[in-house]
């Protein structure tokens with residue numbers, strides 16, 4: 001399925017789509033080293049509640065999602081898996097075996113609390129082009145998690161990515177800090193990056209994610225051309241109080257009608 005037919009196939013779905021990142025269901029499980037709560041059960045419940053896809057991040061340090069989660073969730077999903085991985089040989093092997101619909105390449109640092117910045121595509125073009133080609137040869141579509149930066153957008157297109165995911169962390173953090181000017185500046189950066197992507201290659205799918213909540217998501221969801229939002233930490237935090245299905249429903253409402 002080409003990118004255009006992919007977006008055509010989803011033409012009837014309400015844009016942007018919602019990809020639910022269930023990493024932090026696994027964080028709760030890993031806290032005690034037991035077998036509950038089940039990320040698989042969470043993924044299926046999110047799909048039942050209206051999630052358009054499931055994102056899981058198999059980190060090199062396995063702090064939350066485990067290899068077994070990836071394989072068993074891939075077998076039972078009825079929507080699409082977006083597997084986030086660092087661009088390593090180990091992860092290439094796993095992704096080639098699992099064959100998720102999407103792989104999103106993200107930068108990883110062992111010491112980070114969560115993903116800090118976007119992937120430096122411009123600084124490693126040739127190597128990433130080769131890595132992306134291997135994934136696409138395995139039948140996997142590739143997204144690149146990048147900062148909302150024209151140079152990185154252009155580099156992502158140059159190395160043949162099927163999609164980009166714009167890092168909304170700076171936008172989210174400015175909001176949490178109550179810095180309205182900084183948040184508006186970050187929103188403008190994101191809008192500019194979407195416009196650059198559309199100008200350079202209108203077949204490229206443009207996603208966004210990181211730090212999105214019911215309070216800050218509507219402004220991002222309203223940006224013309226944004227295809228999917230990947231949301232995890234805040235949605236799982238909501239679910240602690242509302243239950244997971246309601247958290248998905250509420251996040252979709254916040255995306256499309258405002259928080």
Ligand SMILES: CC(=O)[C@@H](O)[C@H](O)COP(=O)(O)O
Pocket residue numbers: 021023024057059084106113114115145209210211230232
């Ligand atoms: C790339 C990104 O922003 C998230 O999808 C990522 O999963 C964050 O890492 P943690 O889930 O480990 O916080």
Ligand SMILES: NCC(=O)COP(=O)(O)O
Pocket residue numbers: 021055165208209210211212230231232233234
């Ligand atoms: N790529 C962003 C993602 O999957 C979820 O990020 P967050 O909502 O957990 O910050």
